[in-house]
Amino acid sequence: MFGLFKKKKEVREAKFNYGSIMVDMHSHILPGIDDGAKTPEESVELIKKMMALGIKKFIATPHIMIDFYRNTPETIGNALTLLKAELAKQGIDVPVEAAAEHYFDETFEARVDNGPIMTMGDNYVLFEFSFINQPPNVYTVIQKLHDKGYKPILAHPERYQYLDIEALKNLRSWGLDFQLNTISLTGYYGREIKRMAEALVDNDMIDFISSDMHHLKHAAAFEDALRTSYIEKLLTDYPLKNKMFL
Numbered sequence: 001m002f003g004l005f006k007k008k009k010e011v012r013e014a015k016f017n018y019g020s021i022m023v024d025m026h027s028h029i030l031p032g033i034d035d036g037a038k039t040p041e042e043s044v045e046l047i048k049k050m051m052a053l054g055i056k057k058f059i060a061t062p063h064i065m066i067d068f069y070r071n072t073p074e075t076i077g078n079a080l081t082l083l084k085a086e087l088a089k090q091g092i093d094v095p096v097e098a099a100a101e102h103y104f105d106e107t108f109e110a111r112v113d114n115g116p117i118m119t120m121g122d123n124y125v126l127f128e129f130s131f132i133n134q135p136p137n138v139y140t141v142i143q144k145l146h147d148k149g150y151k152p153i154l155a156h157p158e159r160y161q162y163l164d165i166e167a168l169k170n171l172r173s174w175g176l177d178f179q180l181n182t183i184s185l186t187g188y189y190g191r192e193i194k195r196m197a198e199a200l201v202d203n204d205m206i207d208f209i210s211s212d213m214h215h216l217k218h219a220a221a222f223e224d225a226l227r228t229s230y231i232e233k234l235l236t237d238y239p240l241k242n243k244m245f246l
Helices: 040-051 073-089 108-114 138-147 165-172 182-186 191-202 216-227 229-236
Strands: 057-060 096-098 101-103 124-128 151-155 177-181 208-210
Touching (some): 040 073, 057 073, 073 096, 108 138, 165 191, 177 182, 177 191, 182 216, 182 229, 191 229, 216 229
Parallel strands (some): 057 096, 101 124, 124 151, 151 177, 177 208
């Protein structure tokens, strides 16, 4: 009987939204070309969820992976056109651009050498590592990116569990910017990744934050992150660079 009157778990109210960063620069909201949104309608639903939390501009970054998602500037451009048409159909006026999340596979160095490389803003290149191990040629390729005038951004460094904080400091010393998935701070990917995300914030190693949005579960976690003390820190007294993409 008394079990019927259990206290509800207290939920910390969000004091902030993402209006101070304005730009989400890592998401998978282009329809039908990777493991993100499947249809233009689903893409718009995700965009609406993020707009409600203060995002004013989107840079979609679909995967380019030789084994799974062989996207090109053409396939990405076509998906962006479909998304923009659906936004116009629904009367939603918001800027959406496209770049890519390049997978650091065996073809990445050749793409850096010969193209094509999808960039955002002032020649920024977003890439991700394998979740199993660090590429053996990572420092060679980082140097090539700099030599060719690119500005490399490592996506979600908190998620590579084979890298400790010292290894990440070493990588960053090579001129990498780091982009944090805000949902990592909620424990969405597990406790260890949450702890590493917090350590990166504590060590002032984060340059960009973003959603890495794929689906509605991510949208819910993106909102939940606003209730964490670390997001409060990032949004109030931290030198994030997201606005440079306005």
